[in-house]
Amino acid sequence: MGTTAVDRDRLLDHPSFPVFWAARVLSALAFQMSAVAIGWLVYARTGSAYSLGLVGLFQFLPMVVLTLLVGHVADQYDRRRIVQICQLVEGLTLAVLAVAIFDDWLTIPGVFAAVLVLGAARAFEQPTMAALLPALVPAVALPRALAISSSAVQTATIIGPSLGGLLYAVGVTAPFVIAAVFFLAACGLMTFMRLQRSVPRREPPTLRSVFSGIAFIRSRPVILGSISLDMFAVLLGGATALLPIYAHDILQTGPWGLGLLRSAPAVGALTMSAVLTRVPLRRGVGRKMFAAVIVFGAATVVFAASTSLVVSLVALAVLGAADNVSVVIRSSLVQLLTPDEMRGRVSAVNSLFVGTSNQLGEFESGMAAGLLGAVPAGVLGGIGTIVIALLWMRLFPGLRKTETLSG
Incomplete structure (x- = not known):
């Protein structure tokens, strides 16, 4: 017998799923608040597009250096404890930033150092958190669980930047203090999480096992195509970094305006998440992913120009809605086509691709804006995203022809 929509709803009633959801919301809120505060602080003190680009670079570097280690650790040790340690480090780092700002001894190199530590912690936290979700719900409920989890993150991404901007206007230290509290609260919530399925027996650490995540993705063109498409699209269309x-x-x-601008993509993404929760993607998912990336590029061009x-907020909302479609399809394909004993390593490589598109995209956008100006850099990036989508349709025909989320 098939699984009905009511059955899928009940499958999500596992007692640890709300804990996962709440911890992820708090972590996302803290990250978004701190991102707004750090971006405004750096630009207010330097007035430099290059400095904004360096913020992205210092977030990205730990992902490059640690990706293979992260994946193996996530498959070797208790994933809940890994996430807790990361959130503890993030909370303490932001607390130190708040003290440094309050006592007036914070320097821009000091901000970059803190961003480096935050990037290292997130390099471990994000793929490990992604690998946790399939152990909380049955496989049949995973796409719906991913949509609900995505909506939680998008809600936080709406509230976080606005709250961060408002708190910054009240006092420079305020967003850092509140973000630190949220990270520490998320860390505490993880203590109450219980997995539905036991952790499988892990293989001993070898060079082959460490690199196996890359080998697995290379052997699956659908997965490789989906995550590389996302990487290059957001890498080129990263006008939001500016x-x-x-x-x-x-x-x-x-x-306050910066907070609204940072929230706008999440408004669109949350709206799309609500739609996908009620009307799941069933057929033609490959074609829909490419269409979403093309819309993402077009919206980037409109925003940049x-x-x-008002027009900028609408363009960013459309951009966020299109990106959410791509994210749900990519995340579902990666999780459903990957065995549990490989999820940590595959999620780590996937996070590297995502981190490349986000953090390295910020660096690329900052450098391009410094050379060409913000508007030309944004317009060219959006056009580049559309070109990449059209090119990937030819390079990865299997992805284009993918009908369902199970491949």
């Missing part, structure tokens, strides 16, 4: 410049110089707004706050 939001402090757009808010300050082009749209003539303050920290806009001089109106």
